[in-house]
Amino acid sequence: MNASAPEPLSLQDYLQRILTARVYDVARETPLDFAPQLSAKIGQNMWLKREDCQPVFSFKLRGAYNRMARLTGGQRARGVICASAGNHAQGVALSSQKLGCRALIVMPVTTPQVKIDAVQSFGGSQVQIVLSGESYSDAYQHALQLEREQGLTFIHPFDDPDVIAGQGTVAMEILRQHQGPLDAIFVAVGGGGLIAGVSAYVKALRPEVRIIAVQMADSNAMMQSVEQDQVVELADVGLFSDGTAVKKVGSETWRLARSLVDEFITVDTDEVCAAIKDIFQDTRSIVEPAGALCVAGARKYAQTRAQGQPGQNWVGITCGANMNFDRLRFVAERALLGEGREAMLAVTIPEARGSFRRLCQRIGGAAITEFNYRIADPKEAHIFIGLGVQHPGDAQTLQDDLRAEGFGVIDLSHDDLAKEHLRHMVGGRTAQAEGERLFRVIFPERPGALMRFLGGMPSDCNITLFHYRNQGADYARVLIGIQPAPGNEAALDDWLQTQQLPWTEESTNPSYKLFLR
Template identity: 35%
Template sequence: MNTQLMPSVSVEDITRAHLRLKGIVLDSPLQYSHRLSEIYGANIYLKREDLQEVRSYKIRGAYNNMSLLSDAQRAQGVVCASAGNHSQGMALACAKMGVRGTIFMPSVTPQQKVKKAKAFGKEFVEVVLVGDTYDDAYAEAIKAAETNGWTFVHPFDDLNTIAGQGTVGLEIYSAANFPIHKVVMAIGGGGLSAGVGSFFKALSPETEIIGVEPKGAPSMYESLRAGKIVNLEKIDSFVDGAAVRQVGKINFPIVQEVVKEVILVPEGQVCATMLDLYNEDGIVAEPAGCLSVAALAKLGDIRGQNIVCVIGGGNNDIARTSEIQERALLWAGLKHYFIVEFPQRAGALRDFLHVLGPDDDITHFEYTKKHNRAVGPALVGIQLSDPATYDDTMKRMAESGFKTRAINKDSTLFEMFI
């Protein structure tokens, strides 16, 4: 690789961005986590970007980028695409600067994020919902920019955005009066990791930068493996703040240089981490916001190390709570779904209950008799008290005489019924 031709962000770029952001963003706390430190035998610190006014670090890149636009560009108007948090950052920047902006967001974006973008942007911003992923919204935003002469404010693939996100690293470095062994953060398009990584590579090269992606959207992971940017055909958009099909063209070569490794975390584990942070620490983190904490278990032996996890955002929609709980239970091996053929006779369900352990429970039962056959199928969800009892449950099912089919690992049937 010809490093002379590589795009780069300097400490000076990030320092200047930090000065522009004075009075706009919170110098968010670097909070010591007693619970996580005890679990991992390390010193775990949380960089609380969920406490920003827009509840994520994205205000940094959006505001810094817009601060550097010309008067003519601001007068003409701006446009962006976002899965949620960048939209709020740009919306707030538009309102503070009095600039007209249009924001394209995927139709599946949680309503909490959509409403917040409109609230921050006030009369200066219009929100347009389109497509199923960030990439769909991006394509429409680019068309609108070309048609209307608007300036596109990129959420990650722009050096000015990257410099703004890099101020997270500047604050971590400034607040820590100890050597930092690892900084762990989510990767979507690569803006945060490129910015923070660039800062630490210059001033603390011994600090390892660890990126984390959801298993269902491993765009940076696959790109690094291939040695080039890849475009994923299909992604799971649940971790909406870090789910992109393709990482930034500017970001990728920077990440190659400054990020030590990218770790993949299953969406179910992300959900379990969200619930733990809320129940144990009182932290409301969105899925992408807690990827860094979810990755701690995959870092190997970190005993005695000083680790910083960036809590990137807290824009979680409470309407998703049931789905979050469900995904967490499935990942933990506590929730299982079966298709069970029940004899058409009285007492069949009562007989089936004997397959349950003393602390297990039926959480879903869907059965409709639409024929006169001797047996009829039912969709049954069972929650176990301990994942280790699954084999015993399956043994009792086999001995019960009921014909059953487990569908958790049958993706076709699972997506059809659940």
């Protein structure tokens, strides 16, 4: 006769496990920092629980060490194995070094190199890394196979009571550090270990505090599992927030989330990029996408669910900072869109001399973030424009103004194809640019500089190419093609000599001849 299954752990069981968790041999109590700029922006009092300040730059160290510190001597002697998108792996690596046991770590092939390098440096010679699969779930299956083959002890990244208890010490610190009124805690969710531990501790002691789970819209396995009242497995997950890219949550983390989490909210890539910028503005630290989910969720919650309820006290757990440096280019590019402070438009104007100038006049002093144009059709010109706006309504006002001028306008601000690809592909060869000359010009980065430059250009010159992207510097670098009127090149040369802006002619550049001429 089979033994009966053990009773599920109660809140009191978890409270005791959290209070006695062994985490501070390797982890530190992280700060709870008030975020003044973010608070002013969302109209709520926002504190950041800085788990990005851990030795491994992530909360994952807490759960990994608590689990491994409780292994028997025989288990440690045989060694451990884990599957991880990177942060849990670093926790296991550092724990293995501290406890003196071998660790085999399976990571998805999509794991950022910064995390792979960190795992090796934390674990040294005691750690062996195996890359397998596209996501955590794929790596997990391979790790289970290696566990059986080599007799290792599996250290689960989230679905284990000792791991959950270790992560719950984050909440223990929050309630000790913020003993006044607290309305909500925003928690990023992948497999659910952090939110399970946080919600168990908070609901045991402060049940009035709302626990709000934040997930990527394309990796929301926990939300779907709670909604369907069963653990579901996603066919695919988005990989931008690799730390939360989990196809299937744990059965124990699901059990706790189902009964303890108050609300779920999902965010997209642009919103997370904006949140990374928000955190940087207040802390001068750069978190990874998973680490910014809490702020992205809080921003969206303030806009959609907490209207008319300002001044609440919220905490967001910035759970990781293992960001690949190269990814910052993408984050900076998408942050303005995520804040609702950039509009991307496709504008169609007549392909006639003077139309380009009329467009610039209509745009006026608006902050241009990107401007791409290449002559291609004898009747119509299609121009890709990025514009900085202060308020969401400003973008619509500008569109109305452009249409009143007779220009065609399409809003591309929510078009992923345009944001990810087309903005970088405007250009190409054309027979319409006969006699074109190409120039690189450096503009001071301030409104009106372009109009002043164009104002004195000979009226019979035609602009055939224009490319500009805001790089966040004091000066803007612009590429411009100018087609002088037949037989009147001297007027263009005379005008150029009067310009005080630095410019260089590139009409003989080999790359121009290959791709644009």
